[in-house]
Amino acid sequence: MAAIKYSRQREAIKDYLMNTKQHPTADTVYLDIRKNYPNISLGTVYRNLNLLSEQGEILKINCRDGCDRFDGNPEPHYHFICKICGRVLDLEMEQIDHINVIAGAGFPGVIEGHVTYFYGTCSKCIPIN
């Protein structure tokens, strides 16, 4: 197993993610980090985002709008995706692991977890009557 060495680029990426409530794409991370590290490459951003999510330090969100998004909060939590503006928001709700039991009833395999996101209209996109 390869030892992980410090890199200021990785540190900057983690820092950036921990200080935003947005759920940026890899490209957004790249563009923003580049303001402070003009020489950083997109490959490095991808490599570090993958490394950090494998290490459990960040979350990789598959929101299915074409590209992955990243969340600096590694605690398992649910997300909401606005179908109007596309924003990804954190939801403050309990874990709903009981649905694993529901899914497992009568299923011959082993259910280990679930991936869930909610969609709808966010407060900013609700039309004012």
Add this chain to the structure above:
Amino acid sequence: MAAIKYSRQREAIKDYLMNTKQHPTADTVYLDIRKNYPNISLGTVYRNLNLLSEQGEILKINCRDGCDRFDGNPEPHYHFICKICGRVLDLEMEQIDHINVIAGAGFPGVIEGHVTYFYGTCSKCIPIN
């Protein structure tokens, strides 16, 4: 709005999906359809898969293994993805729409639905002791 005209390619794709329990990728659909329609193009397969799923005649599944999969059964239902072999299986379980209510509590927007899949080990991949 453009009228939709019959095409035997689209019919073959829909037929193929309705008669399989697999959840094939676009490329798999293409390769299999090509056995009967050697001249069909991948572009046509993609165009029709998108059209059919927009029409609600099939389901597009974002299983997060890089490419989308398709399901000839358009009724909402849940899927299980085996993390060992990657197979996508249908789950026979009730709709769990109560989780929308849980997610909506205290959330300022409107929750309209959720996307969920379960993962774990399928019966064929459970090691025999």
Add this chain to the structure above:
DNA sequence: TTTGATGCAAATGTTTTGCATGCAA
């Protein structure tokens, strides 16, 4: 000094698209 990390560019894999032609209505 050793070895992981970087920057760059090229490659990859999936999906979309432009366009001339084919075919349904």
Add this chain to the structure above:
DNA sequence: TTGCATGCAAAACATTTGCATCAAA
């Protein structure tokens, strides 16, 4: 005839990777 659908190839996109070089340990 009209115009949607097709086949083909090129393009678009997100992501990964090979490699020489840089820097952490």
